[in-house]
Amino acid sequence: MIASGSVDDRVDDMLHRLGCRVTQPRRDVARLLASKRGAFSAESINEELPGVGRATVYRTIRLLAEAGVLCKALLPDGSPRYSIDHSWHHHHLICSSCETVEEFRSAELERLLCELGAEIPGQVLGHQVDFYVNCPDCLQDDGAHEARSTADNGG
Amino acid sequence: MIASGSVDDRVDDMLHRLGCRVTQPRRDVARLLASKRGAFSAESINEELPGVGRATVYRTIRLLAEAGVLCKALLPDGSPRYSIDHSWHHHHLICSSCETVEEFRSAELERLLCELGAEIPGQVLGHQVDFYVNCPDCLQDDGAHEARSTADNGG
DNA sequence: TCGCTAGTGAGACTGAGTATCACCATATGT
DNA sequence: ACATATGGTGATACTCAGTCTCACTAGCGA
Numbered sequence: 001m002i003a004s005g006s007v008d009d010r011v012d013d014m015l016h017r018l019g020c021r022v023t024q025p026r027r028d029v030a031r032l033l034a035s036k037r038g039a040f041s042a043e044s045i046n047e048e049l050p051g052v053g054r055a056t057v058y059r060t061i062r063l064l065a066e067a068g069v070l071c072k073a074l075l076p077d078g079s080p081r082y083s084i085d086h087s088w089h090h091h092h093l094i095c096s097s098c099e100t101v102e103e104f105r106s107a108e109l110e111r112l113l114c115e116l117g118a119e120i121p122g123q124v125l126g127h128q129v130d131f132y133v134n135c136p137d138c139l140q141d142d143g144a145h146e147a148r149s150t151a152d153n154g155g
Numbered sequence: 156m157i158a159s160g161s162v163d164d165r166v167d168d169m170l171h172r173l174g175c176r177v178t179q180p181r182r183d184v185a186r187l188l189a190s191k192r193g194a195f196s197a198e199s200i201n202e203e204l205p206g207v208g209r210a211t212v213y214r215t216i217r218l219l220a221e222a223g224v225l226c227k228a229l230l231p232d233g234s235p236r237y238s239i240d241h242s243w244h245h246h247h248l249i250c251s252s253c254e255t256v257e258e259f260r261s262a263e264l265e266r267l268l269c270e271l272g273a274e275i276p277g278q279v280l281g282h283q284v285d286f287y288v289n290c291p292d293c294l295q296d297d298g299a300h301e302a303r304s305t306a307d308n309g310g
Numbered sequence: 311t312c313g314c315t316a317g318t319g320a321g322a323c324t325g326a327g328t329a330t331c332a333c334c335a336t337a338t339g340t
Numbered sequence: 341a342c343a344t345a346t347g348g349t350g351a352t353a354c355t356c357a358g359t360c361t362c363a364c365t366a367g368c369g370a
Contacts, residue, residue: 234326
């Protein structure tokens, strides 16, 4: 357990910094999130942590999202996906097919959005830019399926 | 009834063009939507049309959204709002306080998004830009509340 | 160590949206 | 105008994500 100490410590530190108690369930959730690469749903976390209550999983995710540790993206149908927020402001490439969420950044886009924001009546709190895409993987899969069905039709 | 003929005719025309049957419930929903100014939830339409079944309201809204007659925006919590799509591509100003949705357009933004889209791996299907704001009305209300609570504290 | 209280988990609840299915009304052919 | 095939409807059951409740637990400061 000594080897994993550093991750645990960082998780504990983070929870401390948020001004909340460092409990085992929160540690479990935070550690699992820290190990995630892409975007994930709250429900998937819930399923991966059968020892932690549903309510606690949702509470912890909300806590971390509100604290800016997690970043929330909305699929076209409105269902939320979370990912570790690397603190650089970014936007999302959402695959309409497999629902994976990738990040992208553009300084030029930010500058323009900032300019546009200045012209908007009222107070701008933030913005969100999503590109809906078919990711390369899904395109490849589609191509394979089409080729196969064409072969079926032809044969 | 002659005076309202033109709106009815346009609604009937539109339903015809969508290649579906022109039924009374669809007419009712479409006419109510046509009379709406801002963005609305499916549930609000359901409440305003007690004579039309819930399922039919949701079905009709989905039908019109898929046909491009309605435009769908997502609030920060992921709940959808619909508005008449005036067919010019546009984006949204979403008030985090009162949840009203306004449209905005920017040719410059579109050009940049198009450029960025060209560099994205895979196939870009579309994009969405939302500004989260406190609208002028809500800012004014907040100001009034703050002034009031300050007065309370002071008095 | 003790005790306060924030946090937890089981499960009830909620609200939005979908599926089912018997029945109905519209479009169409004659 | 009438018959009729079938797409559409509404009541309602269902699903699913997320929240609330509340008795119980455990973290943390004294």
